[in-house]
Every structure is written in structure tokens, then in C-alpha cells.
Amino acid sequence: MTHTKHSTATTAVYGSEEMVRPAPTMTIPEEMTTPEIAYRMVKDETYAQTQPRLNLATFVTTYMDEYATRLMNEAISMNYIDQTEYPRVAVMTSRCINILANLWNTPEKGDSKCGALGIGSSEACMLGGVAAWLRWRKRREKEGKSTAKPNLVMSAGMQVVWEKFCQLWQIELRQVPLKRENRTLCPKEALKMCDENTICVVPIAGVTWTGLNDDIEALDRELEAFNKRTGYEIPIHVDAASGGFILPFVSPETRWDFRLKNVISISTSGHKFGLVYPGLGWVIWRDKSYLPEEMSFSVNYLGAEVTQVGLNFSRPAAQVLGQYYNFIRLGREGYTRVQQNSMEIARYCHKRIGEMECFENYSDEVVNPLFVWSLSEEYLKSAKWTLYDLQALLQQSGWMVPAYSLPRDIEDIVVMRIVVRQGMSRDMADMLIKDIENGVAELNKLKYPTASRQAYEKQEKQRGRVFTH
Numbered sequence: 001m002t003h004t005k006h007s008t009a010t011t012a013v014y015g016s017e018e019m020v021r022p023a024p025t026m027t028i029p030e031e032m033t034t035p036e037i038a039y040r041m042v043k044d045e046t047y048a049q050t051q052p053r054l055n056l057a058t059f060v061t062t063y064m065d066e067y068a069t070r071l072m073n074e075a076i077s078m079n080y081i082d083q084t085e086y087p088r089v090a091v092m093t094s095r096c097i098n099i100l101a102n103l104w105n106t107p108e109k110g111d112s113k114c115g116a117l118g119i120g121s122s123e124a125c126m127l128g129g130v131a132a133w134l135r136w137r138k139r140r141e142k143e144g145k146s147t148a149k150p151n152l153v154m155s156a157g158m159q160v161v162w163e164k165f166c167q168l169w170q171i172e173l174r175q176v177p178l179k180r181e182n183r184t185l186c187p188k189e190a191l192k193m194c195d196e197n198t199i200c201v202v203p204i205a206g207v208t209w210t211g212l213n214d215d216i217e218a219l220d221r222e223l224e225a226f227n228k229r230t231g232y233e234i235p236i237h238v239d240a241a242s243g244g245f246i247l248p249f250v251s252p253e254t255r256w257d258f259r260l261k262n263v264i265s266i267s268t269s270g271h272k273f274g275l276v277y278p279g280l281g282w283v284i285w286r287d288k289s290y291l292p293e294e295m296s297f298s299v300n301y302l303g304a305e306v307t308q309v310g311l312n313f314s315r316p317a318a319q320v321l322g323q324y325y326n327f328i329r330l331g332r333e334g335y336t337r338v339q340q341n342s343m344e345i346a347r348y349c350h351k352r353i354g355e356m357e358c359f360e361n362y363s364d365e366v367v368n369p370l371f372v373w374s375l376s377e378e379y380l381k382s383a384k385w386t387l388y389d390l391q392a393l394l395q396q397s398g399w400m401v402p403a404y405s406l407p408r409d410i411e412d413i414v415v416m417r418i419v420v421r422q423g424m425s426r427d428m429a430d431m432l433i434k435d436i437e438n439g440v441a442e443l444n445k446l447k448y449p450t451a452s453r454q455a456y457e458k459q460e461k462q463r464g465r466v467f468t469h
């Protein structure tokens with residue numbers, strides 16, 4: 001039967017013609033649809049594939065308390081840039097910037113520190129990168145030298161935003177390879193890649209691929225000597241997307257921030273361990289002199305004089321409210337407790353997984369609430385399955401635990417990763433470990449290799465490895 005009557009407010013949602021017609025994919029529908037039906041169509045299409053809290057792949061906040069959620073929902077219509085209407089949001093932003101700058105031990109005096117907000121670390125990284133590039137260009141121009149070939153040095157364990165930044169601003173990306181024996185950025189190797197055209201070196205606090213931290217203190221020390229020797233003024237931008245909200249609370253004595261002389265800017269994700277729903281990022285400069293004037297745009301918008309540093313103009317304000325709420329609600333004590341709990345759960349999982357004979361942890365230490373592991377040598381030789389098969393099995397119980405291969409030069413290492421975020425309890429961890437054990441037991445019963453194991457062996461044979469079975 002085809003419907004001829006249009007849906008009205010009294011039509012049952014699933015009795016409507018819209019529900020038996022294909023959804024619009026190419027052109028805007030000619031006619032209107034009732035809000036209930038439109039709501040259901042969009043809602044049903046975005047139904048979560050799994051429980052967001054069982055998603056151990058993402059770094060991004062999936063739990064905030066009820067007051068935070070209410071506060072942010074109530075602010076959903078606020079445009080950050082509209083400072084005539086919402087002047088206090090800009091004030092609140094400056095407070096968040098001050099709080100972060102102080103958490104990261106800024107030397108800047110005065111009661112307004114230098115920073116900017118972004119949609120995430122990506123925008124924050126780009127702003128830090130652009131500032132470094134402009135400062136380098138200005139210095140080169142003053143010296144009458146060429147500005148044609150800027151480059152940036154970081155480890156191959158970088159997040160994709162740096163590839164984007166270098167591509168979009170046409171900066172040469174020099175990647176320091178990660179090795180089995182060098183699992184984080186090697187300062188000496190990094191400096192070998194530096195020259196007069198290096199706009200900055202970017203170490204990472206909380207490497208996305210492995211959960212480890214680059215040794216920023218060692219880098220700063222080596223860079224200091226290098227700059228003295230060469231007369232260059234190569235600065236450090238720290239990509240602390242995860243670490244920026246972990247280190248100050250779980251390891252306040254670690255020197256990775258503005259306590260180090262050459263650290264000029266730091267970026268982080270408010271929506272990762274800043275514990276705010278997406279999207280929020282922050283970048284802080286050591287002091288105002290490191291933020292090139294060209295990056296501040298002053299506009300008169302709806303009657304207010306607005307100075308803004310950012311790639312976007314309009315942006316949601318709710319996340320700023322969420323961040324400021326968290327600072328008030330949790331304070332140093334609260335953040336410390338939440339992050340320490342995440343660390344404890346991560347270490348517990350790390351230990352349990354390390355004890356299983358089929359697995360081998362990538363690193364003995366857990367320095368952020370995430371870690372990766374791979375199959376043990378024994379299993380790599382003879383198992384009928386790979387971590388990709390385990391990933392698929394775990395997904396059947398609702399867990400998202402990604403398997404992937406590490407960046408170039410160690411891309412033959414396939415790992416699995418768990419990110420422990422606020423919202424994961426010891427009880428959930430025990431459920432996960434049980435599901436992993438059951439999954440492994442099931443996979444160990446296989447008589448024939450899975451498709452992914454066959455692909456693995458084929459690839460390894462091309463690399464010259466011999467399998468005996």
C-alpha cells in the first residue's frame with residue numbers, strides 16, 4: 001500500500017509515509033515533515049553502535065555529571081563570539097586560560113595570561129604552529145635571510161593534525177623515526193634534523209599511538225646546548241593533548257612545561273582529560289611576546305570590540321562553561337582523584353593483560369591512563385588469529401578496543417589499545433578482562449587460521465620470515 005495522505009501532527013510516527021520512503025540523500029525534500037518524524041529519523045540513524053562508555057578507543061569525554069550536562073545543554077544556543085550578548089563568556093575563557101597557564105607553571109606575570117581556545121587540540125596545535133612559523137619568519141626577515149623553506153621536527157608518533165598543519169601551511173615535516181629501542185622521540189636524532197629553517201620542535205605528552213611521553217626535559221636540555229652552539233633560536237611547542245591534563249595532577253614534579261626554558265607554547269584538549277564534552281582545545285604561550293600580533297584580529301561585532309585568536313569565528317560557548325564548571329567543581333583535588341583513578345584502572349588492566357601468556361605489553365610503565373600491547377613472540381609464531389580478530393570478538397560484547405599497526409619503521413608491530421577515561425570503574429575493567437580472556441580462549445580453539453592471520457603470514461613471508469606449521 002502506498003500512502004497518499006500527508007502526515008499530520010496526529011500521525012503515528014511509524015505509521016507515516018516518511019518511514020517507508022528512502023531518506024533524503026541528494027536533494028532537499030520538497031515538503032515539510034512533522035518534527036516528531038524528523039526527530040525519529042535523525043535519532044534512529046545516529047543510534048550508537050555500542051555504549052559510548054564501552055568505547056575504549058576514544059580519548060574524548062563521554063561522561064559528565066548531571067549539573068555539567070544541564071549547564072552545557074542550557075548554553076547550547078550561545079555563540080562564543082557574540083560578546084555583546086554574552087560578555088561573561090570571554091571573561092570565563094580568560095580565567096580558564098589563566099588557570100591552565102598556572103597549572104603549567106607559566107612565568108608570565110600579571111593577571112591576564114596569554115592563550116586561546118580552539119575546537120580541539122587540532123585548532124590549538126595549528127595556532128601554536130602558526131605562531132612559531134610567523135616568529136621564525138620575522139626573525140629571518142630581519143636578518144635578511146630566506147623564508148622560503150620552513151620545517152618542523154617531531155617524532156613519527158605524531159597525531160595527524162601535524163601533517164595537516166604542515167600540508168596547509170606548506171611547511172616541511174621532518175619525522176624522527178620511532179624504533180623498537182627508541183619508543184619515544186630521541187632528542188639527539190631530533191636535533192640532527194634541525195637547522196636554521198626549523199620553526200619548532202614538537203614533543204608529545206601522551207603519544208596517541210602508545211600512551212608514552214616524549215622526554216621533554218631531555219629535549220630542552222639538548223636544544224639549549226644546540227641553540228647556544230648554532231645561534232639558532234629553535235623553540236619547543238608541546239603537544240599535550242592528553243598529557244596537559246594528566247601530568248599536572250598525577251606527576252606534578254615532572255618538568256615538561258613552562259618550567260623548561262625553551263617551551264614557548266603548549267596545546268591540550270579540554271575534551272580529552274580536561275573532562276569536557278567535545279569540542280574544546282586550549283593553547284597557551286609563555287607570554288604575550290610570543291604571540292605574533294598578526295594572529296589577533298580585532299573586530300567590532302554587534303557593538304562590542306572583540307579581539308580574537310582562532311581559525312573559526314563563531315563557535316559554541318557551552319564547552320567553556322563546562323570547562324570552568326569542572327575547574328570549580330573538581331579543583332586540584334578533584335582532578336587529581338579522577339585522573340589517579342583512571343591511572344589506577346589503566347595500571348590494573350596493564351598488569352592483568354601483561355600476565356596473560358598470549359600478550360606482551362609495549363612498555364613496562366603506564367604514564368598516562370592508556371597503554372598498548374601486542375601478541376607475544378610465541379603467539380606471533382603460531383597463533384591462528386590476530387589482534388584484529390580479538391577486536392571483532394570484543395565488539396560483539398559491546399567493547400570498542402582498537403587494533404592497529406604502529407607508525408612507519410615499526411609498522412610491523414600490531415597493537416591493541418585501551419584508553420581509560422572518567423567513567424570506567426574497576427568492575428567494568430574486570431568485565432573487560434573476563435571478555436578478553438573468553439575471547440582468547442575461543443580464538444585458541446580455532447583449527448584454521450583466520451583471514452587476518454593469513455594476511456599477516458603472507459605479509460611476513462614477503463619480509464622473509466619462515467613459519468613452520
Ligand SMILES: *Cc1c(COP(=O)(O)O)cnc(C)c1O
Nearest residue numbers: 120121122159161208239241269
Ligand atoms: C587527540 C590528539 C590531537 C588532536 O586533538 P583533537 O582535540 O582531537 O583535535 C593532537 N595531538 C595529540 C597527541 C592527540 O592525542
